[in-house]
Amino acid sequence: xxxxxxxxxxxxxxxxxxxxxxxxxxxxxxxxxxxxxxxxxxxxxxxxxxxxxxxxxxxxxxxxxxxxxxxxxxxxxxxxxxxxxxxxxxxxxxxxxxxxxxxxxxxxxxxxx
Amino acid sequence: xxxxxxxxxxxxxxxxxxxxxxxxxxxxxxxxxxxxxxxxxxxxxxxxxxxxxxxxxxxxxxxxxxxxxxxxxxxxxxxxxxxxxxxxxxxxxxxxxxxxxxxxxxxxxxx
Numbered sequence: 001x002x003x004x005x006x007x008x009x010x011x012x013x014x015x016x017x018x019x020x021x022x023x024x025x026x027x028x029x030x031x032x033x034x035x036x037x038x039x040x041x042x043x044x045x046x047x048x049x050x051x052x053x054x055x056x057x058x059x060x061x062x063x064x065x066x067x068x069x070x071x072x073x074x075x076x077x078x079x080x081x082x083x084x085x086x087x088x089x090x091x092x093x094x095x096x097x098x099x100x101x102x103x104x105x106x107x108x109x110x111x112x113x
Numbered sequence: 114x115x116x117x118x119x120x121x122x123x124x125x126x127x128x129x130x131x132x133x134x135x136x137x138x139x140x141x142x143x144x145x146x147x148x149x150x151x152x153x154x155x156x157x158x159x160x161x162x163x164x165x166x167x168x169x170x171x172x173x174x175x176x177x178x179x180x181x182x183x184x185x186x187x188x189x190x191x192x193x194x195x196x197x198x199x200x201x202x203x204x205x206x207x208x209x210x211x212x213x214x215x216x217x218x219x220x221x222x223x224x
Contacts, residue, residue, distance in 0.1 A: 045212065048211060090155055098205075099161075102212065103158065104155035104157070
């Protein structure tokens with residue numbers, strides 16, 4: 001019954017590794033997002049996809065690459081992980097991308113050692 | 114885009130009391146949303162208020178918007194321990210811009 005799910009919930013890895021986080025929503029929404037929340041709880045958007053097309057790409061290093069195989073999935077791949085990538089990453093979805101409420105996943109806690 | 118600034122940063126009240134949180138912003142908005150985040154969880158949408166609206170209610174929640182003062186308030190009446198969470202305001206400045214979150218108000222409701 002989970003509306004927006006993410007895997008894994010926790011991810012601990014070494015600097016320089018490549019890792020992926022997966023997100024799935026079963027709400028039938030056409031728009032999905034990735035957010036990063038830092039240690040001070042500041043939440044910032046990274047990417048947004050509408051009907052599998054990238055519509056928002058904020059200032060994010062090229063090491064981060066989103067992939068949307070279909071409307072229900074938006075995965076995030078991170079290359080060459082750095083210490084500063086440690087954060088909680090949230091996936092979210094909405095119906096439409098203009099002025100609508102968003103539904104968030106439980107978050108993936110990434111720790112880079 | 115500019116984020117909203119929530120005030121206070123932290124608030125501690127007794128169960129049964131009302132809690133008021135404020136959000137101020139600098140540039141005009143299309144709408145403003147309030148979200149709640151329980152510790153270790155994702156955000157949950159509470160209320161969306163459009164720039165042409167002044168007040169909205171949802172259960173024990175009341176949100177006001179004053180576009181002339183560029184501010185919004187979230188009032189939680191008869192608070193409960195389960196209301197303990199961080200509350201964020203999020204702004205949309207125009208139709209196609211991303212939602213911009215503030216840094217949140219941490220509310221603690223003591224039983």
